[in-house]
Amino acid sequence: MDEGVGGEEYLFKIVVIGDSAVGKSNLLSRFARDEFDLHSKATIGVEFQTQVVDIEGKEVKAQVWDTAGQERFRAVTSAYYRGAVGALIVYDISRRTTFDSIKRWLDELNRNKSDLENIRDVSVEEGKRLAEEEGLFFIETSALDSTNVKTAFQIVIRAIYDNYK
Ligand code: GDP
Numbered sequence: 001m002d003e004g005v006g007g008e009e010y011l012f013k014i015v016v017i018g019d020s021a022v023g024k025s026n027l028l029s030r031f032a033r034d035e036f037d038l039h040s041k042a043t044i045g046v047e048f049q050t051q052v053v054d055i056e057g058k059e060v061k062a063q064v065w066d067t068a069g070q071e072r073f074r075a076v077t078s079a080y081y082r083g084a085v086g087a088l089i090v091y092d093i094s095r096r097t098t099f100d101s102i103k104r105w106l107d108e109l110n111r112n113k114s115d116l117e118n119i120r121d122v123s124v125e126e127g128k129r130l131a132e133e134e135g136l137f138f139i140e141t142s143a144l145d146s147t148n149v150k151t152a153f154q155i156v157i158r159a160i161y162d163n164y165k
């Protein structure tokens, strides 16, 4: 959730998952553009659609992500899930195997929860503020899921290098 200056602004990342050809892309295109394609091809590249929804008078932006057809190879990357606050797990009522897969998708979803984000006690803003006050760089990292690890070191090393050159 992002809080905009002066007003409230909500941006929610939502992922659509489920077995191949269950109708994920069409669900999204129907929602976002009121379009349906009987012969839709596997999605090429990760794509998302942003839709503004009015909830209790507030403008809520839903950024809904569609897989790149990776579901076929059980290869949806953790980057796809990163930052997501909701998910639609889709199955096809005419193919039981796709229903049987739901548990597996749930497992994957739970495995990809942002590292400790659900029990966060220090906000990003607080971290940024302290860094600004003290004239430091700020970056959050997770060694568990590799987030920003390389970047954090690169920033420090680069800064030292810039001082020496
Ligand atoms: P994805 O691989 O999960 O993204 O599935 P697609 O959205 O590409 O849909 C796969 C196939 O199912 C396409 O031929 C669609 O036309 C068809 N399809 C998608 N949604 C529906 C639906 O609600 N009803 C029916 N009957 N077919 C659908």
Ligand code: MG
Pocket (backbone or CB within 6 Å): 024, 025, 026, 041, 042, 043, 066, 067, 069
């Ligand atoms: Mg698709």
